[in-house]
Amino acid sequence: MTSAQAAHAALGYGGFMLGGMALALPMAALREVVPMVSLCPLPTPNPAVVGGLNLRGVAVPVLDLRLLLGQTAEPLAAPCVVVMVHEGHILGLLASAVTGIFQTADGEVKHVRSDAGAMAICQGTLVRADDGAMVGILSPAAIAAQPHVPLTEDPEPQRSRPLAEAVAGSDPDGDSLSDIEAHFPVMLLRCGGIALSIDALSVAATLTAPSVTPSALAQGHCKGVIAHAGMSVPAVDLQAMLNLGALPCDDAQQAFVLNTAEGAVAFLISEVLDVVRCRRDAVIPVPAFALPHPALFAGALPASALPADATERGDVIRSQCLLINGEALRAQEQVHNLASVAQRRQGAQTAQAGQGGDARSFAKAMHDGQGAQPLLTYMLAGETATPLNQIQEIVSWRPDMAVLEPRGKLLGMLVQRGVSVPVLCLNGLLGLPAPAMTATMSVLLVASDGECVGFAVTQLRSIETSSWEPSLQGGPSPHSHAGQGLRTRQLAKVGPPGEERMLPVLDLQAMARQLQSGALVATPA
Template sequence: MAPAAIRPGFGGFRIGGMELGLPMQVLREVVPCQELIRLPCAASCVTGGINLRGIMVPVIDLRILFGMPTPHVPFQSVMIMIHENRLLGLLTEGVTGVFTGETSEINHVHFAAADQSVFYGSIRRADNGTLVNLLSPAALAMLRDVPLAEHREMKKPTGIQADTANSQNKDQRQGQDKVIPVLLLRCNQIALTIDAMEVYTTLSDPEIKPSPLAMGSCRGVIEYAGSKIPVLDLLEVCGFGKIEPDTPLQAFLVQLPKGMAAFLVNKVIDVVRIRTGEIIDVPAYALPRSALFSGAIPKSSLPASCSQQDAILASQFLVLNGAGMKSCHEITALANVSAPEQMLVRHNRPQTATTDKTGRKRTMVTYLLGSETATPFEQIREILPFSHSIPIFEQTGPLLGMIVVRGRSIPVVCLHRLITGQPAQKAATNILVVEIDHEAIGFAIPALKSIETVEWEPELPQFGGEAANDDLKRAIRSNRLAQIGNGNSIRMLPVLDLEKIGRAFRAQQLAVA
């Protein structure tokens, strides 16, 4: 029986606001862009070179090639491609992951000029629907006056290095043991690695800012590309404790289905290539959160230059599972906060199940409101600190005033006064922002408590009823509970539907007006 056809893979990356892609077979690795070395080269698109383990690799800026502006973008990376055993670096703002596609799915473009263009078509990604412009490796390698570095194979290849063409063809036929670029990381003395194509970019010295999200493994947020991205302690996420205080920190960013998340490490050591056949199994019971790992790479399988860096004491590099991290509800719930505004417009959904469409357990944000109360995290668009400069109205009702966030005017309502009719006993510390029919409303609360997974969501029977025209009272009167926590920390909390409450409050205000 003939082997099943392998769908060709592409590596996606971004520069100058363009979504671009190259065939995976020509991509070698992605490295952080340090200061580029000047080269004696006439091509204006060659912005310099990088020292790639003793090889000077020229780097081109595609924005110059396409006649686009070239503003400085922090935290850039260089994607290394190989064509006919020659290397070229492409400046990027970050990689966007691997995707597959068929040749028949490519929408080809044609140019009237006889010269071959580096842009030959586009394809729509099946994973997120993005339209990606495809580049021709052969055309990039033939750019006028652009030098390419000759790739030197080591005399004694190890399992981490590139295979020869014959072994690559054999691997493709078998559909296994392929070569992938990985990022080597250190957290305390624990060595970790992750597929480099899962990493959006790396940050050499992240500036962590305080945030109401800073609880559990979240240390705060960083500002990147106009978004506030939650920063998580990678060790704590993996269940290995915490990164030691007062130690140098770096971070890497991962693009999730909605938003992004940053993970703190002590050191991004290097980017190297490994064969997937070098990954060994690790007993699941030996790992606190086994779903976040896909095995380990023995240190002896890595090049000596990489193994010796930073005096790694561990005998193996634990391999992080990118898919497992992207499906971890703790991570995705926090990443949703950093999602672009257009991705955070939420629609009404029946809140009757403990799990979402994918079968994963829902997450609740809990806060103090007299007693501890819960709201589905999916309803919370953003969590803001409360400022005493916010109130501008007479505080005889629940409406405190308005704030402006990224060009939007958001009314702020005292949730305690709205529910009880009485002033809050404690000053507000945070604002929960909820999206209602493309409008935002903020609920001021005394204090956040936690973000936790729901184990059970029972619904109590309704007795009696409010007047037919009192939608607000009906929205406030919650008959749903959420069981949160485990062991001695199990508690049953009332659940408030803030979207429903906000919609009813808005209708009441409009009726009065």
């Protein structure tokens, strides 16, 4: 391995997607990633140059590699631009998504033979150590040498100098890379007016203008789901997760994705400010009592350890920025549960696509003893569970939601997404003592026959997968008392091996149907 190859391996690679191609640039050539706004025309005969991007007052040519390779260039849903730097010049590469900074298991590029010209831009392939994906490694020199591709003089050469010097100063045998290894890539980001940072190697992807859609997973810090890589990924308010307040909904302009063993989770932020290299020994400790959630932080980076232009960007990095512990965030219990449930729920939705989502298909699945399903567990007279696919949405209970005085089991009415929804006390429907109306109460919204019913529960517990047990004898009729229904419904086994517990399963869609048909009475006569 040459010294340059060893240096690139130590620094890692920045991965991105373009259409169906997984590509990457050596970190030495990666400047930053920015959202693509409108491009201005540039006078060049190369049709792959799709325009110029205004980057802080500098016109940066943007190259669509698909056109360079003779492929069809379909419109991208949320395009961004990867800014490449080479020999004192910069060039933008169009991308459909960023897949994060990564290192490889063996560090070597498997070189491929190609004809001269456009095909030479790919110098070889690597297998990512984090997800096993095959990635094409781009050659910055070959890209820069393409005919009629204009390059812009780097307006911020000081940002590349330390990196270039580190690579050039490596030992010829590739054994002395201590200066490179003493640094790590850091993604600087903003949540509202708070400056934060995270080890860029822990980030799998960044998303521009994420569209958060409603989901049954929307509870606590989770605001819904984002479509990413063909999956519905839970979208979490990072600022709230860190106990630093809530990110305003209109300020969730970007997101970054962390991969866990269970699945992916996206974290909503205001914007990514930059990706820079910092010395590992520059991280300073922060007293635990000064942080609302100290386990999720690795310390702080003083402004003096960051490039001068990075501290100016966004006008939020003043004396320091807190450094998030990516591994601790990834291992956080809510993140773990959301990733696990989202992955299983997507599989369950695919498997149940032909069944229909009403109470009849639920009852059939229960009777047939079908396989594991995700459950939402909550407190009634003990822990109780309901299949997650019955819950349309979860909202926090607030006294000002009620537009009626409480009457019997009916707590009131709320307006949710333009629909009037009756909210009923689930304890009351089941003949259980009325709970205290506290801030911990949640409302489970359940759809049935085109209408929505809200069931108020005292406390949510968790989202878990289950193994169905055989049905109990003597199941209730559709018109039996709901309290009896809870005691005679099928049980489900939940929990990890060795810690399993049996929970009663409540069919809320059946209960909603009983309310609609008059079999259950919600208000006094």
